Amino acid sequence: xxRKLNLQQDAVLKSLNDPVRRxxxxxxxxxxxxxxxxxxxxxxxISRTLAAYHLxxxxxxxxxxxxxARPEGKNGPGAGRTAKLYTPAQAEVSxxxxxxxxxxxxxxxxxxxxVDTSGVVLQALHQAARGExxxxxxxxxxxxxxxxxxxxxxxxxEHGEISMGNCPFHLVAQHQTELVCSMNYELVSGxxxxxxxxxxxxxxxxxxxxxxxxxHPQ
Numbered sequence: 571x572x573r574k575l576n577l578q579q580d581a582v583l584k585s586l587n588d589p590v591r592r593x594x595x596x597x598x599x600x601x602x603x604x605x606x607x608x609x610x611x612x613x614x615x616i617s618r619t620l621a622a623y624h625l626x627x628x629x630x631x632x633x634x635x636x637x638x639a640r641p642e643g644k645n646g647p648g649a650g651r652t653a654k655l656y657t658p659a660q661a662e663v664s665x666x667x668x669x670x671x672x673x674x675x676x677x678x679x680x681x682x683x684x685v686d687t688s689g690v691v692l693q694a695l696h697q698a699a700r701g702e703x704x705x706x707x708x709x710x711x712x713x714x715x716x717x718x719x720x721x722x723x724x725x726x727x728e729h730g731e732i733s734m735g736n737c738p739f740h741l742v743a744q745h746q747t748e749l750v751c752s753m754n755y756e757l758v759s760g761x762x763x764x765x766x767x768x769x770x771x772x773x774x775x776x777x778x779x780x781x782x783x784x785x786h787p788q
Contacts, residue, residue: 588624590614590616590620590624591624591627591628593613593614594610594613594614594621594624594625594628595628595633595634597610597613597614598610598634598656598657598658599658604637604639604655604656604657605655605656605657606653606654606655606656607621607622607625607653607654610625610656622654625654625656628656629656632659633658633659634656634657634658634659635656635657635658635659636654636655636656637654637655637656637657638652638653638654638655639652639653639655673741673742676739676741676742677741677742677745677746680742680745680746680749680750681745681746683695683746683749684746684749692749692752695749695753695756696752696753696756697756699753699754699756699757699760700756700757700759700760700763701760702757702760703756703757703758703759703760703761703762703763703764704760704761704763704764705760705764706720706760706761706764707760707761707762707763707764707765707766708764708765709764710761710764710765712765713732713761713762713765713767713770713785714726714732716761716765717732717734717758717761720738720757720761721736721738722734722735722736722737722738722758722781722783723735723736729787730787731784731785731786731787732784732785733777733780733781733784734758734780734781734782734783734784735780735781736780736781737750737754737780737781737782739753739754751774751776751782751783752774754781754782754783755772755774755782755783758772758783758785759772762785770785770786770787770788771785771786771787771788772784772785772786773785773786
């Protein structure tokens with residue numbers, strides 16, 4: 571049976587199959603600031619020219635967004651050309667063969683839960699999320715590695731507080747924010763319990779550009 575890819579899927583597959591582009595993409599995804607070509611080439615261990623080529627291919631595939639800015643501290647005449655900077659693209663890109671539409675399924679289920687005035691569906695969702703978190707926590711090598719595997723991109727500060735750099739359910743959360751945030755809370759709380767971290771406290775603390783859940787040390 572013939573399997574057809576659209577042009578965007580084809581570009582994504584080719585980009586992520588290349589080990590150099592994968593290293594560049596991972597480096598930029600983990601950076602808290604826009605990345606220039608010099609920093610990217612150093613991180614990947616390749617020349618600046620080659621890095622520029624691969625970065626632009628990643629941008630064309632929709633995996634990176636491009637901005638322009640002058641070097642820090644340089645303004646006015648003689649400051650030089652603006653630098654090309656790269657950040658992770660805000661839009662999600664996914665590829666599956668054959669095509670699957672789990673995003674639509676998630677949106678439909680979230681909508682069904684949100685319009686259920688009895689609260690039964692929402693309660694069942696919370697119970698399922700907490701139970702799944704507990705099960706995953708019991709079989710994990712620790713809370714932070716588990717949260718990273720789930721796509722939360724956890725960050726631990728000097729006080730031991732864990733914040734989440736990413737919401738794995740971002741697209742659904744844009745339309746069903748309260749429902750997804752409450753589900754995140756239950757899932758992470760269950761993971762904390764499963765990892766037997768009784769000294770930790772989970773809180774809903776929405777912040778711009780981050781997931782709504784924070785894990786505090788007691």
